[in-house]
Amino acid sequence: MKPASYKWQFAQRFRRHAFGWRSDVPIQRIKEALTEIKLIARTDPVLAADGAVKFLEKISPALEHVDGSSGAIGSAVNRAIEVLVPIMAGAQVDAVMRQSWLERLWEAIQDQGVPYIEGLSDEWGKLCVTAEIANTWADRFIDLVEHVWSDGPGGYFAGTTICLASLYAAGRHAQLLALVEHAPFKQWHYRCWGVKALLAMGRKAEALADAEDTRGLNSPDGQIAQACEAILLSSGLADEAYQRYAREANLGTTYLATFRAIAKKYPHIAPQTILRDLVAASPGEPGKWFAAAKDAGLFDLAIELVNGSPTDPRTLTRAARDFAQKQPEFAMAAGLAALRWMSQGYGYEITGIDVLDASRATLQAAVHAGADAESVREQIRLSVSGTSPHADFVSRALQAI
Structure with missing residues (x-):
């Protein structure tokens, strides 16, 4: 034909x-x-x-x-x-x-x-x-x-x-x-x-x-x-693989x-185990696995990661905003972490709007968590305390609320 x-x-x-x-x-x-x-x-x-x-x-x-x-x-x-x-x-x-x-x-x-x-x-x-x-x-x-x-x-x-x-x-x-x-x-x-x-x-x-x-040398190891x-x-040796x-x-x-690719391929292994293994294999950057932990519903682990390692503040702010109602305690912790890392100079071209967004998301999550508003404001102030130019910038931005 x-x-x-x-x-x-x-x-x-x-x-x-x-x-x-x-x-x-x-x-x-x-x-x-x-x-x-x-x-x-x-x-x-x-x-x-x-x-x-x-x-x-x-x-x-x-x-x-x-x-x-x-x-x-x-x-x-x-x-x-x-x-x-x-x-x-x-x-x-x-x-x-x-x-x-x-x-x-x-x-x-x-x-x-x-x-x-x-x-x-x-x-x-x-x-x-x-x-x-x-x-x-x-x-x-x-x-x-x-x-x-x-x-x-x-x-x-x-x-x-x-x-x-x-x-x-x-x-x-x-x-x-x-x-x-x-x-x-x-x-x-x-x-x-x-x-x-x-x-x-x-x-x-x-x-x-x-x-x-x-x-x-130069071999495609992946x-x-x-x-x-x-x-x-294919040999039934999933654990060894x-x-x-x-x-x-x-x-x-x-x-x-x-994380998603591994979790899909190895459903018999607990997501938390996979994540902790990935974190252990990536020394110096545990905070970069925050989104994976959040996606897997491992909220405690997600906060553990960002409290111990820098994470993009905007990523944390989005998490605080998106989970303010569904997981308010997690959202509040994510918002506080966002502000803390901003005050330490992390994040690309952080503006006053970014600071305000993180603060508002944190306070909104606090409302849904039933937390005392003044107590949360004090936590925000403590999270950004410091003498560096970045901390001063964040503190001045927070004066608008």
């Missing part, structure tokens, strides 16, 4: 060197292209898959002048690959059409000036769909990979990962292991395929050892930890995200 004729709207927007150095416009255009392709996929999966191939052919040349230093444009392209691979793999076409798509993608990988779509190589086995097609790509590249690797660490071939992924997809696990053993360096990007092959062969202990053996954690979890890899394998963009 061949794709129908269709004029893709994104095609004109992704001409070679279509974008300048700023990344905001191309990121938006990528989102629009994905929306267009996904919309077509609802009614014509083959046409959508062909559109995905066309998009991936065009993306790298179009982005050559974009400043990728922030990582935003690279992340957008990687997200696009995540969305498009299932669309391409899921289209029902014959082997001739699928091979044609793969040839086009291979040409795009070779021609890209900036390697935006190199992540496609990791997905090659999925894109092949069948073992027969995977075999053709493995046979096509294996001799060249062996030759390049025999020349030492300086050799490079853009199809190396495609070869490894194809060997794995074709079920040629022993051959894949032998090939990876000839790599001139221990690089996780390649050795992960050997780990996958060992797992497919039921050799989990060896897979774990091989993964750990890949650690070294990815290695994720692989090791998965091996132990938790002790050895949970934190490293589940580091999120925020402390709260890290």
Whole structure:
């Protein structure tokens, strides 16, 4: 089945060197292209898959002048690959059409000036769909990979990962292991395929050892930890997985995200235990786990953390305001802590409004807690007492209430 004729709207927007150095416009255009392709996929999966191939052919040349230093444009392209691979793999076409798509993608990988779509190589086995097609790509590249690797660490071939992924997809696990053993360096990007092959062969202990053996200077330890954690979890060794890899394998963009990921993966471990373990593994910054403790409903632990370590005052003020009625004692303690850390100079560009917000949230929580207002005001005054310029600033701001 061949794709129908269709004029893709994104095609004109992704001409070679279509974008300048700023990344905001191309990121938006990528989102629009994905929306267009996904919309077509609802009614014509083959046409959508062909559109995905066309998009991936065009993306790298179009982005050559974009400043990728922030990582935003690279992340957008990687997200696009995540969305498009299932669309391409899921289209029902014959082997001739699928091979044609793969040839086009291979040409795009070779021609890209900036390697935006190199992540496609990791997905090659999925894109092949069948073992027969995977075999053709493995046979096509294996001799060249062996030759390049025999020349030492300086050799490079853009199809190396495609070869490894194809060997794995074709079920040629022993051959894949032998090939990876000839790599001139221990690089996780390649050795992960050997780990996958060992797992497919039921050799989990060896897979774990091989993964750990890949650690070294500049190695992606988070990815290695994720692989090791998965091996132990699949072996029913959840406690060992938790002790050895949970934190490293589940580091999120925020402390709260890290806690949530671990708590979800290890439901048999009490949230308080997880949090205390995370705090112990982060010496010098227990207060940064405040939001995680609050989110888990561990209010006593949350206050214990912020009383012993600096925490962003605005975060504490929001907690005081949000929990004034539901958990007034916790909210009052959070508000007092916010004022105390402000008076000690913590917080970015703290203003008088921030001081007043924290004070008002504290007093509001005190009302719901049934506390004596004058007593709470005295606690506020004591919490900001001091001789530093920051303490003087906070004290003057509080005179307005």
